[in-house]
Amino acid sequence: MRAPQGEALLAAAFRIVVADGLAGLTLRPLAQALGVSVTVLTNRYGGRADIMAAICGAAAAHDAVLLDGWRETLAALGPLPPVVAAGLAEAILEEQSTSGRALSALYLEFLHACTWDETLRPAFAGWAGQRRAFWDDFAGRAALAPPLVACGWWSxxxxxxxxxxxxxxxxxxxxxLRRLGVQRLFAGAVAGLEAADSILFGLLRERMGAAEEADTEAGAEAEAGAETGTSKGRAPAWSAQAARACGLRLAARGIDGLTHRAIAADIGIAHTTLSYRFPTQRDLVIAGLACIAGHIRAAVEADSLAGLQRRRAEADGLDPARASFAVALAAVRLPELARQTAYMRAWRGSNLVNVFARYLPEARGIDALCAQVISLGLTGLTNTMPPGADAEEAVATAYAAAGRWLRGAG
Structure with a gap:
């Protein structure tokens, strides 16, 4: 039986990850997708870590070809004016989200998993560095403030x-909304004298779903057993604990971290008891979303950095930036989560408007669109590192760099 080569290995990984996420990329399903035995697969590549390294290597090689095409375009253009930079950035992101969808899904699944599985980091490091180098070079050609690039905010x-x-x-x-964001970013983030984009931003945000509607529906589904009809009568006392545990696991490990046994163990009940009220994994996801949405709404009401930190402490470690990112990844495989993802994307950064107004009173033009641009960079940066002091310090550094940028100081 002939051993699979890199391209075949990558194609099989694409199919598995798009359907089942990185958690589904284990030896047996991979061997079955390749039409070989596990023995043939491991004889060719080695153990799990070696196979993951081979997949990342093949993905990086495939990605390099695509990125080199864009590099040729950038080299021909020279320095990028803001309008051109915004258009190109959007075009590249659109390509990576459509024709490059499988590759990008694999990339983000690895990136997310590396925040809790350190064994994957050596395998992914080269590919991650390659993508960051491309985007950092792009930022240099567009004359984006160097501190924003150096601290990881732009990445x-x-x-x-x-x-x-x-x-x-x-x-x-x-x-x-994405187009408005990149246009505003390369124009300096703050609103101009004629802020038509601010008006359009507000209209788009409302169209993508008001917070009250999303919270009401998510909470109603969680309490009703996600339309299964199995959860009747008054909610048991442990329901709120279960929802909180779902939110925490969703933020920390994504949708694959939500199992009945794990949640039941977290709150100290039998998994069969939990399954009666939340029969499916989707029910656990909806319960977690209801909890996350409540914390996001509370964060929006904070008007200071201390207030944001207090909200996080009250959330028992639930980080809305990690939670919303995990929900977006889950929605790639579960399209029914798209509405909740759209709500979280639309209202991203709403809390920063109040914070900036208090801490950067001298900066003019900081509107909701500006705050969302800054928030997206902080959100992405947060999800490139494991939770802890290093991540907090990196985000604080990026926040400070963004503040100096908005004040016009760099």
């Missing part, structure tokens, strides 16, 4: 928008 912006693009590319309102 984070691209990563966040790519995740939302995979989930929402079919939504015309999202595509218009």
């Amino acid at each position: 984070g912006y691209v990563i966040a928008e790519l995740a939302y693009g995979l989930a929402l590319e079919g939504d015309a309102s999202y595509r218009m």
